[in-house]
Amino acid sequence: MLPLDVRxxxxxxxxxxxKEAADLTPPDLAALDWDHLDLLGWRDPKLPRRAYVVVPGHQDDDGGLPRGVLLRQAEAVPRRRxxxxxxxxVTLPNDVVFYAARLAGAEGRQGATVGTLLxxxxxxxxxxxxxxxxxxxxxxxxxxRQQRIAVLEERSRAFLAAVLSEG
Structure with a gap:
């Protein structure tokens, strides 16, 4: 992933x-190992249930520009792993929670969302x-390993497409 700035x-x-974009609290961008990131995701330290994920762009469909999604963590936590x-x-050292994202555009302004476990x-x-x-x-x-990286890219881009209501 190419390094990004706050802007x-x-x-x-x-x-x-x-306003939501202006309220974004970025991670420490200088401390990130950009060469080993397939996507950038972080939780907002000021707003604990808010998170962001940025997917690198591809020349084929978005001109190479990254696209990001504002996520909200569900209050309920899964009872089981x-x-x-x-x-x-399958050897997760971390918790998995449900995140929802408001759809982009008019549907999102009317409250439509899409969610996933991340x-x-x-x-x-x-x-x-x-x-x-x-x-x-x-x-x-x-x-x-390369196959797992490709699947992560495919699934994160599919979620982004769902937020954009592109499929």
């Missing part, structure tokens, strides 16, 4: 009002970067 973070949110819909890590603190990039265990002799661990 870009605020301007790339597709489902946030100007759940699996993140994006990274599907790692509470957006550890998805870190989870998919870990080499999986050797499943059998000759198992290509690096290919498996």
């Amino acid at each position: 870009t973070l605020r301007s790339c949110l597709v489902n946030a009002s100007r 759940a699996q993140c819909a994006w990274c599907q890590d 790692c509470r603190d957006f550890e998805c990039s870190r989870n998919v970067q870990v080499l999986p265990p050797l499943a059998y002799e000759g198992f290509d661990r690096e290919a498996a």
Whole structure:
């Protein structure tokens, strides 16, 4: 992922009002390892139930510009351990919670939302970067890792498309 600045973070949110974008509390951008991020997600330290996720852009469909989504964490926490819909890590060291995002545009202004189960603190990039265990002799661990990274990209972009009501 290419490094982003605060101005870009605020301007790339597709489902946030100007006030919500202005209220965004960014993570420490200088401390991030951008080379190992497949997406950028963080919880707002000032507003505990608010979170953001930014998906890198692709030249094919959005001109290479990143797009971000404002998320709200559900108050209820799953009673059982759940699996993140994006990274599907089975050895999760972290909690999974339900996040909802208001749809972009007129539907969102009328209250329409879409939601999914995600790692509470957006550890998805870190989870998919870990080499999986050797499943059998000759198992290509690096290919498996690359597949997990591709699936994370596909699922996060599909969620973004749902927020944009593009499918």
